[in-house]
Amino acid sequence: MKDTGSLSHTKWECKYHVVFIPKYRRKAMYKELRQYLREVFHELARQKECRIEEGNLCSDHVHMLISIPPKYSVSQVVGFLKGKSAIAIARNYGGKRKNFVGQHFWARGYYVSTVGREEATVRQYIQRQEAEDQRIEQMRLSDEW
Numbered sequence: 001m002k003d004t005g006s007l008s009h010t011k012w013e014c015k016y017h018v019v020f021i022p023k024y025r026r027k028a029m030y031k032e033l034r035q036y037l038r039e040v041f042h043e044l045a046r047q048k049e050c051r052i053e054e055g056n057l058c059s060d061h062v063h064m065l066i067s068i069p070p071k072y073s074v075s076q077v078v079g080f081l082k083g084k085s086a087i088a089i090a091r092n093y094g095g096k097r098k099n100f101v102g103q104h105f106w107a108r109g110y111y112v113s114t115v116g117r118e119e120a121t122v123r124q125y126i127q128r129q130e131a132e133d134q135r136i137e138q139m140r141l142s143d144e145w
Contacts, residue, residue: 015053015067016074017122020082020110027059028105033093037062040088044081048072054123058133063126065115074112082106 004013022028029037034057045052045066054065068077086105115122 010070012070013067014070015065015115015119017113017115017126018064018066018074018078018110019061019112020078021061021107023104023107025060025107029057029059029062033089036092037085037089040085041081044084045077048077048080050077053119054126056126056129058130063129065119065122065126078110078112082110 004011006012037057038055041055041062041064042052049069050072051067052064053067056063066077068074089105113122
């Protein structure tokens with residue numbers, strides 16, 4: 001097993017495809033924020049002994065392939081990532097306009113799927129997601145004309 005994780009008494013390979021969105025699915029993740037969030041997500045994942053294997057920050061949603069040790073639940077890790085990243089965004093991008101603690105950036109809930117033997121397929125899907133979103137947006141604009 002090439003990607004097997006290890007804890008003191010456990011060998012594991014638990015990978016999940018996780019998707020979540022900003023509140024109201026607003027297109028809030030622009031270039032500077034994307035780069036910042038990429039670093040924040042990786043650091044937060046390390047704090048929970050997780051590893052983001054693949055990720056894509058689209059303008060209105062986040063895709064990630066994440067490896068989570070069995071001692072943590074998926075909901076625990078995703079809640080931690082969303083909560084702490086929202087606070088980090090508020091501190092760095094909220095400015096002094098209001099006393100914002102980050103509780104309003106991400107929408108409630110998320111999508112999760114176990115990866116299993118389809119890891120390569122999930123990686124490809126995540127990598128191609130932004131191009132697919134642009135293609136769909138172009139189709140929508142051409143239909144409006």
